[in-house]
Amino acid sequence: MIDLENGVFLGQVEDLAARRRWPDLRDMLTLLEPADIAAVLAELPADRLPVLYRLLPKELAAEVFVEMEPEEQEVLIKSFSDTELREVLEELYVDDTVDLIEEMPASVVKRILRHTDPETRRSVNEILRYPEDSAGSIMTTEFVDLKRDMTVSDAIKRIRRTGSDKETINICYVTDPSRHLLGLVSIRTLVLADEEDIIEDIMETNIISAATMDDKEDVAQDLSRYDFLAMPVVDKESRLVGIVTIDDAIDVMEEEATEDFELMAAITPTDKPYLRTGVWETVKSRLPWLMLLMLSATFTGIVISSFEDSLAVCSVLIGFIPMLMGTGGNCGNQSSVAVIRGLSLNEIGFSDLLSVVWKESRVALVCGALLSCANFVKLLAVDRWLMQNAEVTTLVALVICLTLMCTVFCAKVVGCLLPLLAEKIGLDPAVMAAPFISTIVDVLSLLIYFQFAMALLGL
């Protein structure tokens, strides 16, 4: 990977472009991987883009095009002649064409479809019909299909004839005349087999496949779980309609992890890289949550206000509110994140509810007890004895430590329950992380605090 950060390489590119040294520039760029060329072009002024792009050999150009961000793709398409557009589109795989169409404005989409050949257009339209989160939406319809009665040598001939247009030839699919999936055979098996072997005898018939409407996240998880390079996708009638390749599955996994991170930080997910998101877009993805959480913090305020008189009597209690709320929030956050991650890796499910709660309860008891003891010692040794704060009586310390114990317990149980319940009712469990958990735990910890204070201190 070239180091774009220090800017030396970019400087050289700009310099060569300014001096119109096109052949040198071409030699320099073609040494890079497509993803890196796309990154270099993105850093240059937009008006240079079409010129530099045209330097690239046709096939490489298409690969670079796929790696670009939608903004640059749009600039390029607008600069293309019809012939150029057709040439690029011919080189794209169907799933990349679909991605492109999904990102472009309507006028550009119309132009793209006009210059796509009819067969590809049919495939594109088919894929576009599937919902955004489905396996169908990320599959490609270009795979190698073989027949069961072919010999290995027939199969290799067929691959040689049709393979160059396919996204992968690493796994080939065996179908019957009505396109039902009968088995699969890897290129490895084909190469290692005898030329006269019959496909039917060497194919793997024990197939894991996805349905077009399966959640794309589950399909990506399965590809990872089974170490597959591609997963066949079948329709309701078990006919093979496409495949999901590992590179697309990895993209899904990264996107989903990013989405979880964002939801857990109370950000509405966007699929743009950080520095590419404008200020207003960023505000739009963050402000509604802040507003909501700010308003819900009002409840915490109401609880405090309703105990204002008691607090005025025993004002030492106020100083410990942040510690209690903070520790509660941290405990709840730990449990919720552990459960959210377990859910998204399919390590746990709603049916594990009881064992999760049982585990978290025991963890909470141990953590709560140890935190309370540590705090009790600290209150008496530091606050009372060292800092001579006479208001911190043993009874006050007891109130604080009992509250801590109960808060930790409630926080851990709430923290593990909410993501599981969210999953059950079809919400994304990642929403039930720090921000929401803290807001709930804040109120709980205050209520517990004041109950103990009233009971033990007689406020």
Added chain:
Amino acid sequence: MIDLENGVFLGQVEDLAARRRWPDLRDMLTLLEPADIAAVLAELPADRLPVLYRLLPKELAAEVFVEMEPEEQEVLIKSFSDTELREVLEELYVDDTVDLIEEMPASVVKRILRHTDPETRRSVNEILRYPEDSAGSIMTTEFVDLKRDMTVSDAIKRIRRTGSDKETINICYVTDPSRHLLGLVSIRTLVLADEEDIIEDIMETNIISAATMDDKEDVAQDLSRYDFLAMPVVDKESRLVGIVTIDDAIDVMEEEATEDFELMAAITPTDKPYLRTGVWETVKSRLPWLMLLMLSATFTGIVISSFEDSLAVCSVLIGFIPMLMGTGGNCGNQSSVAVIRGLSLNEIGFSDLLSVVWKESRVALVCGALLSCANFVKLLAVDRWLMQNAEVTTLVALVICLTLMCTVFCAKVVGCLLPLLAEKIGLDPAVMAAPFISTIVDVLSLLIYFQFAMALLGL
């Protein structure tokens, strides 16, 4: 994927095992993927494990073995005769043997090494020498190497002769006699090429490779960035020593994401699945952080205590503390998580510090202004007018809203700065998430609050 959750399948397995219907059981299990068989066996009582495992055909058995958790692997190895152990070890790829050795207790490791053939033992020892986070530690030494002057037909012959022991034949590596990497050629290229083509003419010479000591996370990111199926790993003298395959890269990516999630929730990462981690282990990974954060919350308490007298005079201010601290924490969390994720996807680096801070500052100004306005209206309309709380004067509302504005700004800047600084000094940026940010922002927001209160309310 079979549905283990409802327990029907497991019930059938247990039933067949109890009735000693071994052939039926074997037929039932061999229909599954290795990962699923491992999951089924893990759910059964440990004493059944060796019996059921021995039902599986040799090759499948080894694949299942690789998918198991260390606990079950240990049980099995202890039940193996020397011959059985040798048979399993023969079927394992070198990198799987390394993984196994890393997880087993010393006595088991000794026995494993005694029964590994000398060549594998040498490779294992070589891989074990690399640090835990390095590319070297996750590579396999079993790859297909070709010579530049071979014809395609020679190459395919070589693959057919040696390929069945290699982890992948999808990418083959061309080396010179001193093992320097000259190029690579995919099986796709080989299959689509003419038999008489010379490897040198069709190989890709523009190679991206990793060094043995590169961070395994970066190598995984590169595999994903360039859509590679394998990445060659070279030593300091540019000699090819191994390859990292995509399935191992995916595991690294998942582990690293899980690690980030855990660090961000103040949990020390463990690499065990949630339900497999015992209560004490969980406590050990969580308690130190809770303790640390609890103690650091003491500072917040000290700030409040030092303003106790002022708060007693104007006790209405107390009720808004949670809202101010909460909103600050949420704002900081949003920025830090956005930056942490950007860093781990290599979308941003330390050199982007200025543009990140500039962006977050503008986002903070907009968010802060809108939150303050909303809050001002709410304070006067709801608290003052609707709930007739005479203590909420316009001046009090002003103090709260100015504090909110400044807190949001500080929180967003601190939130984006700390992960970048952590990255710079070599810490994991994920540590700088919600828990730490909140603790810092809590103190900041209180200090701001009391400054405004003293200035405007004259406390």
